[in-house]
Amino acid sequence: MDDLKKEVKKSDQSNLVAFLLIIILIGVFVLLIDDYDKQPEDANVYIQAGHEGRIFGNTGSVSAYGREMDWNTIVADEATRILRNAGVSVIRAKADHKRKSNIQLALSIHFDGSNRACRTGASIGYPHYSDRSAARAWKQIYRPIFPFKWMPDNFSKNLSRYYNYYYTQASDAELVLELGEISCPEQARWLKPRLKRLGALVAYFAAQRIGVWSVAKPRI
Numbered sequence: 065m066d067d068l069k070k071e072v073k074k075s076d077q078s079n080l081v082a083f084l085l086i087i088i089l090i091g092v093f094v095l096l097i098d099d100y101d102k103q104p105e106d107a108n109v110y111i112q113a114g115h116e117g118r119i120f121g122n123t124g125s126v127s128a129y130g131r132e133m134d135w136n137t138i139v140a141d142e143a144t145r146i147l148r149n150a151g152v153s154v155i156r157a158k159a160d161h162k163r164k165s166n167i168q169l170a171l172s173i174h175f176d177g178s179n180r181a182c183r184t185g186a187s188i189g190y191p192h193y194s195d196r197s198a199a200r201a202w203k204q205i206y207r208p209i210f211p212f213k214w215m216p217d218n219f220s221k222n223l224s225r226y227y228n229y230y231y232t233q234a235s236d237a238e239l240v241l242e243l244g245e246i247s248c249p250e251q252a253r254w255l256k257p258r259l260k261r262l263g264a265l266v267a268y269f270a271a272q273r274i275g276v277w278s279v280a281k282p283r284i
């Protein structure tokens with residue numbers, strides 16, 4: 065009897081092992097199909113609205129003046145609209161687009177937030193030494209306009225090691241643009257009525273980088 069019980073137990077165990085193997089195989093298959101679906105996309109410019117589309121996790125800063133996610137979306141949408149009107153192809157990505165892209169220029173739009181208001185301001189992030197000339201060009205455009213503090217390039221890991229750099233393969237540069245601090249009342253009051261025009265400024269910058277001269281510089 066004991067032997068029989070052991071046999072039954074053994075076959076239960078091997079059933080379990082077989083079941084787990086099948087689950088793992090299905091998992092691998094689903095992952096492969098998912099990747100197959102996501103062949104790299106090609107375009108001139110990639111514009112991501114930071115945090116957009118997320119309902120949990122890092123959903124961005126919030127202040128009395130608005131949600132960062134919404135501000136990012138306004139800027140990214142306006143920049144995309146203007147660039148597409150000028151004949152530039154744009155990949156307009158949300159926070160978790162999770163698809164590799166071959167582009168000339170990748171821009172991720174953000175506004176900073178700080179627990180202690182007004183500790184930060186505008187800043188810029190990038191992963192490669194070769195991105196620095198585009199970073200400098202953006203600062204040349206935005207610095208004379210933005211009347212508040214600038215933080216050093218890549219001053220946080222969110223800037224220097226931004227998760228989305230993994231997905232963007234840019235021939236010119238990939239940049240995170242922090243356009244100001246949403247949690248700083250002075251900055252937020254200046255930024256909020258200018259979000260669309262900041263989108264136009266981002267479009268102008270992107271167009272200049274890729275040699276499209278028909279996009280005008282907006283008055284901010």
Ligand SMILES: [Zn+2]
Nearest residue numbers: 114124174175
């Ligand atoms: Zn952000």
